[in-house]
Amino acid sequence: MALSGMRGLSVFISDVRNCRNKEQERLRVDKELGNIRTRFKNEKGLTPYEKKKYVWKMLYIYMLGYDVDFGHMEAVSLISAPKYPEKQVGYIVTSCLLNENHDFLRLAINAVRNDIIGRNETFQCLALTLVGNIGGREFAESLAPDVQKLLLSSSCRPLVRKKAALCLLRLFRKNSDVVNVDGWSDRMSQLLDERDLGVLTSSMSLFVALVSNNHEAYWNCLPKCVKIMERLARNQDVPQEYTYYGIPSPWLQVKTMRALQYFPTVEDPSIRRALFEVLQRILMGTDVVKNVNKNNASHAVLFEALALVMHLDSEKEMMSQCVALLGKFIAVREPNIRYLGLENMTRMLMVTDVHDIIKRHQAQIITSLKDPDISIRRRSLDLLYGMCDVSNAKDIVEELLQYLATADFAMREELALKAAILAEKFAPDLSWYVDVILQLIDKAGDFVSDDIWFRVVQFVTNNEDLQPYAALKAREYLDKPAIHETMVKVSAYLLGEYSHLLARRPGCSPKEIFGIIHEKLPTVSTPTIPILLSTYAKILMHSQPPDPELQNQIWAVYSKYESCIDAEIQQRAVEYFALSRKGAVLMDILAEMPKFPERQSSLIKKAEDTDADTAELSAIKLRTQQQSSNALVVTDQRPENGASQVGQPGMVLVPSTSNVDHNVVDQRLTQANGSLTVVDPQPTAEDHAPSGDILGDLLSPLAIEGPSRVSAQSEYNNVHGHEGTLGAGDALALATIEDQDSTVKPIGDVAERFQALCLKDSGVLYEDPYVQIGIKAEWRGYQGRFVLFLGNKNTAPLDSVQAVILPPSHLKLELSLVPEVIPPRAQVQCPLEVVNLRPSRDVAVLDFSYKFGTNLVNNRLRLPAVLNKFLQPVQVSAEEFFSQWRALTPPLKLQEVVRGVRPMSLGEMASLLNSLKLLVCPGLDPNASNLVASTTFYSESTQALLCLVRIETDPADRTQLRMTVASGDPTLTFELKEFIKEHLVSIPTAAKPPAPVPQQPIASSDPGALLAGLL
Template identity: 25%
Template sequence: MKGLVQFITDIRNSKEQEQEDRRVQSELVHIQKQFQQPNLSGYHRKKYICKLLYIYLMGHELTFGLSEAMALAGSKVYSEKSIGYLALSLFYQTRTEAVDAIFETIHNDLAHQKEDFVCLALQFLSSVADSDMYSRAFEDEVFNLIRSPVSSSLVRKKAVLTLLQLLKIDPLLVTRHSGLVSRVAPLINDSDFGLSIAAVSLIQYIAKLDLDLCTSCTTLALEKLHKIVVDAECPASHMYHGIPAPWLTVKLFQLLETLVPNVDAMPLDQANMHTVKTVIQRAISTAISQAPLMSAEARHTRDFVLLGAVSLAAHVDPSPDQSTIAADALCQLLQSAETNTRYLSLAALAKLAARNDGPVLVTINKHIEQIFSLLRDKDVSVRRLSLDLIYIICNSDTVEQMCRQLLDYLSVTDFAMKSEVAVKIAVLAEKYATNATWYVTTMMKLISVAGNYLDEEVRQRLIQIVVNNDSIQAPACRLSYNALKSGTYPESMVKLAAFLLGEFGIQLDVPLVQQFELLYNCYFQTTVMARCVLLSSFLKFYVHEPQLRPRILELYEQESNSFSAEIQQRCLEYAKLVALPDSSLLNLVVVDMPPFQSKISPLVSRLGNVQQLQQSFQLSLPYAARSTSSLERPKSPKKPAPPRPRSRKNTNSLMSPSLNTAAASISRPDTDDSSRSMSHFSDSHFSYNSTANPSVDHLPAFSPNWKEGYYRLLHYDQGIFYEDSLFKILFRLRRNHAQLHYELSYSNKSPGTITGLTSEVAANLINTEDPGYVVKIIKHPESTITANSKSVQIFDVTVRKPYLDREVPSINISFVCGTLCQYKLRLPAVVGKIMVRGTPLSKESFFTRWSQVSSLPGGECQKVIRLSSPMQTVILSRTMQLFGFNLLKNIDYNMHNIVCTGILSMAAGGAGCLMRIETNPQDARVLRITLRCTVSGLADILVGTLTDLLDNI
């Protein structure tokens, strides 16, 4: 566009502002006239809009051009439409007449067949959307572009990012689209890495809004990470200096940190934990082993991935060996010339160290000199982070060395950090002190060095600890007295000495008169606040030393006319108090300071990021016990004697300083029961309700046709669990005492590819604190299954104790194959599935045990059932054998009855089972089941399971 180029040249050649303004105004007049022509071509409109854009970007105000930009955005030519949308994004103002027209243009382009037009509309929408008006108007169309099977990867990527922008301005969008996560999650494993990056960003944002919606994404993210980091599956376009997809890798690391905020509260299953440890191990070892002679870009990328892996490792707690290697590698990065690299390395080390993992702390302590050298870094952020790291890695073994070095640093640090350093020294000294004298000496040095930059909380906390401990009162008074006597002291030392000498000065061998003279000489050199403390201290001296009373009274009378209202009021009150003829009130006022009851140091709240890190990453390890203040724990007899609390005080106060410490036998039933017969029962005696297991009609909603596979596998140990036109699930069960080993094989029957396959085994336990069973995932299915291929899922269900049939796990399956497919199936992991055949018994032994079990409370269940169709005795016997019972012959006198035994080997203990099934020769649909177990309540559960099975085979 030559006209545009010439216009820009004229503007640049303008020597004065007035000349530029005249050129702009003349051009605006020309453009306005051209817009009024009815036959203006799209090319010229585009050229004039570009000129308006340039004028607008120069800072000139425009009064026209919006309607022409809207007309250009509605063009059928891509170059014109792109300029139109660009102009709208700058000119657009929220006016009703403009909104309707622009929204109509966006709607038309989102529904257009050309993906270029769709992309332009998505880009414009994501750049201008700033209220929920946009999300409600376009969320359905954007979501449809994501889930449409004909949308290209480019369109879906831009649609995902647009949806992310809409979600940021309207978080309720996720509640209006319940299938949003299920649709976006499979895109994590898409072959287009750009689309994967977009999907990861969207999932991470949704997880921050509602973590429960995204729990199924953990497996998909780990599978993608494993392919990139371990298998090195990456297209050449996403290889960067030999490192496969570093941006996607780190984004996946960050997503996993969001999905697993606390591995203790939300533990990963065994399969996922194995995968994440493998990925972290490979990422760290690869970063460490790469050649040192790399370009700056390659080194930055390597460090980028390493820091992401270490940050994730701090969440999932990998093996100590890998943590140690990672910590050592990060310490090496502290020598980097790049400020960002040093900062990120310190941040990652702080996360690792916050877990209080002993080997990691030992490794970091080997580089303590390097960390201390960063306290003098030119960047204040690096200095602050290195100070935080020093605080985190400090313990009772290193506290003296670190406090000494921090005190040396405090004397030379800049004013902005003096307060932070002083607070951390004070907390460390209190937290890990093992020697009372060292603690008091360190705190006195801190007050002397920090001077007026010391927070009042530090002095107040020291006073609290001294008051609560007799053994350190005299040393504290001696040190404060010597500090004032030296002649160089900050005002905070004056206030501390005034309190200590007034309260405990009588314990020194120095006469009170000399102590008073020292404090009196400081009085007129201090501020009002310090004078107030000194006046209160002098009142104590008045009581303890009669020789000083005239001087103190004279001072009170003199200061009664002070310009300070605070000093004047104190002096008047103290003068009146000492002038009373009866000294009982005075003695009551100046009584010894009572013990402080504060449980937590007020300085802890000043730790900032350090406190957040320790709360986020703290491990429940014995080593972590050292995080409690050593001045607030029970005494260990192996350590030197700590400062003892004063006898008149509560010795259990948290401020009292101390040091670290650190199958059943099967019973016999009634013999008379053996002669029972069902021939005389009528239908009126039968009960069709089970008290232990509800009807399947009352179960949660499952996928259609789930019953066929459920009862097939309740009957057998292998077979088809589920099948439809798209895929088939084969089932295999192996019993091993209390453990049920399941293997599900997912086969793709469709001509397309199944993507984003997730299978979650969800427990439906009533009592989650003492569960009846525990599910352990051994292997997740692969998320992608090509046509005529299969993927296997393996997991174990360990039966701990009896549980109801309605508590059995359910399997939630989700995948995309052209459209989103979701299934919820019921897993037949009933407690009876761990049944194994009991020992063959003779007739006498059987009935002896039968009568024994009858005496147990809740050990028997008897139920008469009517089947939907007649069942022969042979089939019934075979069903009991397949269930796990051992059939006993020649036990019952009635040849139509079935007698069997079984043993349930639960983790909490075994249970023996004896059962009789009485049939009715006149009606093969009627049965009476009598089952006795050695565990109370188990018989009801098993009878309910058998009734359910017999009704549905």
């Protein structure tokens, strides 16, 4: 656009660019808008030049991001101007400022139509460009016939016809009725005879849209498409300007082959032969060269040709040639070509008779599994999974197990699931299957879902010959000094059922089996303890008549857990203790597991239904069954000296579940002939419902999760590993973090400080008479960085300073070294890096301790790395919002009626949502009592995901509302809904920030001075 001669516009742009800050720019823009508004009110005195200048200014202001809510009529009126400069401005500004639903566009339809049917080609191009950019339904109904005439006119120049074809394509996408199918088949065939490649390329774009909608009406165009391919393949009559790096019009080739894929088949032998000759020429003539641009163009044509070959399902020779070509591409250095090669080879698996040819490239595919690019690794995994069969299952599964140890965390769950499925589907014998699954659990226990070990139990239970071998392997794994908790579960279960089959083997007596399993009890979390208690009962049952010493040891365990606070553990301990006193009748009561009925594998079903997202969906099911209270369960798995222990989980914060439903936990105990009868569980392929998955009920995790050892300053007293009842440390685990007893009391409310830091990024996290801990944070996407300011407020040093981060599973946290001594009146800074792996409301904890004189102070402080820190407000248009909203269904969209909301006005609620980084979008909901908000969530696994929220309030009852949350990830939808609900039901009292810390020198006597630089 030419701005020469418009001195006023140039001066205005210079003024805006010279503004020193945003506020100064806003003042200058407001002043200019006021001036333009005044001049437009006196429009009769405006010359065409002045009107054009002011409209240019409006466009520039709009492009800066400011709202321009006037002057639209003046912009539209310029379309009717007789001269090109004014008309050009009118078209450009109208297409930028107005959308297809704007009322002012109706005023321009006649002027645009006059330009389209006129004789001035320049005006025709301007009009067609506007319609193509904006073209709504009204434009389509009014202007489509005129655009069609231009496209078919032989007297129009190619430039106009190209624009007419693309304009008609836009109108067809808005309203398919504008193209009459009956009349357009012959016209389209005529257009495909066009010699001008520009017009032909634009017409082919229109043709692709037409055949995608209804290919039956355009069979007569198929031979024309093949002729176009022949013309381009032989480089006949292709102008130089349409030859890109020696490739004749690659865009037209790609579009033509894409159009051919909408036809089911090619019946005519001559046409089919001609098409195959063209495809053969493309396959033979494509190679990797150094020039990136040529590679991109040639491979765009090649991979579209491969897709067409697969669509036509041609003869085996051409298929073999395609696979050989792809095998060459997956070995080149260029990552984009390797990716496309792997992706297309995976698609080739859908074609019959090529599996054996693809297997020849197995070594190279396995090499790609170790590629630095994770997208290539994922495609390699997909390809290995698809090409696996009985002949190569052992090799592929072995490679996956080896790769599992070094694979990215983002891929391990998918790797584990696919390795388990392949082992199950193609196992040459069941002992190999057991070996694979146990290796899988040993190498990647955190990423192995319960369904995988449930499936092992099913196979072992249904095959008597396999039972001694499985029990022996489980016994061998228990000899390892450190094994994953899932391995403890499966080993304890198998040994409980079948350890009596190993009685003659050394180290496999009932007493020895009990001893080695019981050694693991102090290391497991609460949900695993019920499994071990069941195992002890089974061991006692199989050792009838019992060894008195073994019986006393097991009875001592049951006696200890009879007073356990966990209802599931307590119930089992009481009932098994009572059952074990019945002597020989125990053999009948605790009978062995019956065989399972044959059913579809739950692993295969989940892989098909959820695409390896089983862990997230299971988490949703588990969390929806919990009855949450405001208390937090805080457990710690560290040795007595407080040092962190490698390989063990840290503190886990989850909602406390005091209301455990015994019907859900266990319904296996029934009264029979005056004695309790235990019916053993059966895992099934169904969901973990009480009626369908009995093993899932008996062995599934309870609501209270995390390690079970609790120790801070009190004497080590672990209920799981030692005799005795719950000690002070165990009672502490059930208290809210801020309620922990300490001789040194904090200054101020720790909970309020935490809530305040959830809504801002700097402030005081904790303060007592000796120390002050401040935080300053910054967030970008799914990554964050804290700086912890540890300040000594006194004239004596702080000794034995320790700071340990206890992270939840969804956060990756790395804290720099913390000095053991903080000098008097000094402050140290400790950076903390944060990476969000996936959506969750769990909270990281800072375990901070120090000595001051004789006082040993220990505190566990929640860190404000909460869900909203990984949100980024985003403005969405009405069209984008409603298209996403309608497309999402449960569990991607969840709705709940929330009661107990603190009464507040709609404005206060909007402010609350904005403070949580949910951008309230006014005007999207026609009901004035509702709020609509949008944001983007970032995590390493999901990347950027759009989240949409709708809150419907009841003006008559402000204590309740209906909330709907939608996103592209089911876990994120659930977690965000619960997160918002928590803030609506109990509005943080620290919404207003605490008073700022006085900015005084560090040498002053004011304790708050330690964070002066921070705040």
